[in-house]
Each structure stands twice: as structure tokens, then as C-alpha cells.
Amino acid sequence: MPFCAPWRRPQAESSTLSEIYKPPDGRLTKDVLLGVGGTGDVYKGRHHHRGVVAVKIANISRDEESVCRELKFLQQFGGHNNIASYYGAYYRAPLTECSSELLEIVLEYCGGGSLHNLIHKTNGQSLKETWIGYVCKEVLK
Numbered sequence: 001m002p003f004c005a006p007w008r009r010p011q012a013e014s015s016t017l018s019e020i021y022k023p024p025d026g027r028l029t030k031d032v033l034l035g036v037g038g039t040g041d042v043y044k045g046r047h048h049h050r051g052v053v054a055v056k057i058a059n060i061s062r063d064e065e066s067v068c069r070e071l072k073f074l075q076q077f078g079g080h081n082n083i084a085s086y087y088g089a090y091y092r093a094p095l096t097e098c099s100s101e102l103l104e105i106v107l108e109y110c111g112g113g114s115l116h117n118l119i120h121k122t123n124g125q126s127l128k129e130t131w132i133g134y135v136c137k138e139v140l141k
């Protein structure tokens, strides 16, 4: 296999995705749609333990490699101050033969909105130099 997804760990080669990433079993609910990204739709939700969270619905069937790359990134850097924390992922089996295998990726909910929104809400749709400096400094940390 040219590509090895992190959930198919060497010691768990015989395990299926559903065994490694157990289904949420009511521990996770999804509410409003927050946005749509390259990996899938992102919902505001509630996790039984974490409270309010963001839930990214990643389509494994469509692009397993991208989902894997994103998970790897989150597992490695999710502890950084400026990156949403990664709380775990749940496997969702296809409902019918034609539907997709999904992974529900649970993240820290970032309620402040996006930089894109901030720019569009600002007079002249342009941030002050001090703000731009602050954002650049935080991105480079």
C-alpha cells in the first residue's frame, strides 16, 4: 500500500476504522453549520466531555489522503496556542452502499470568527498596520 493512514497503525493492521475510531454513540451532537472547507463541512456541536466543539465531517471515501494529512497535522500541532485543539475522531460507516465513509473530527470551537470575516467587517475592508503586524507575528509563532 503506497499510503498508510495514521488510523491504520502497524500494530493495529487487522483493525478496521470502526474499531480504532469508535462511533460516537450519542456522545456527540451537531448543531449549526459553521462553514465548508476542503475536507468537508464544519458544524458547531456538543461533546459529552468537552462541551461546545467544532465537528469537521471528513469524507474518507472521497479523499483519504487529505483526511490523513489533516489528522496528522492536528495530532502533531493541535497543542499550539494558535491552532484549534484536536479532541479526537469518530468513524461513521456508510449508511447505504452508495454513501461515503466519514470521519467526524472533533476540534476546539473557535468562536471569534475568521480573519476573513474580520477584514470584511472592518471599515474600508482593510486592517490597521498594527493589527496586520499582530496577526503575522502570531501566524509565525
Ligand SMILES: Nc1ncnc2c1ncn2[C@@H]1O[C@H](COP(=O)(O)OP(=O)(O)OP(=O)(O)O)[C@@H](O)[C@H]1O
Binding pocket: 034, 035, 036, 037, 038, 039, 040, 041, 042, 054, 056, 084, 107, 108, 109, 110, 111, 114
Ligand atoms: N475549530 C473551529 N471553530 C470554529 N469554526 C471553525 C473551526 N474550524 C473550521 N471552522 C469554520 O469552518 C470553515 C471551514 O473550515 P476548514 O478548516 O474545513 O477549512 P479551511 O481551513 O477554511 O479551508 P481548507 O480546508 O481548504 O484548508 C472555516 O472557514 C470556519 O468558518
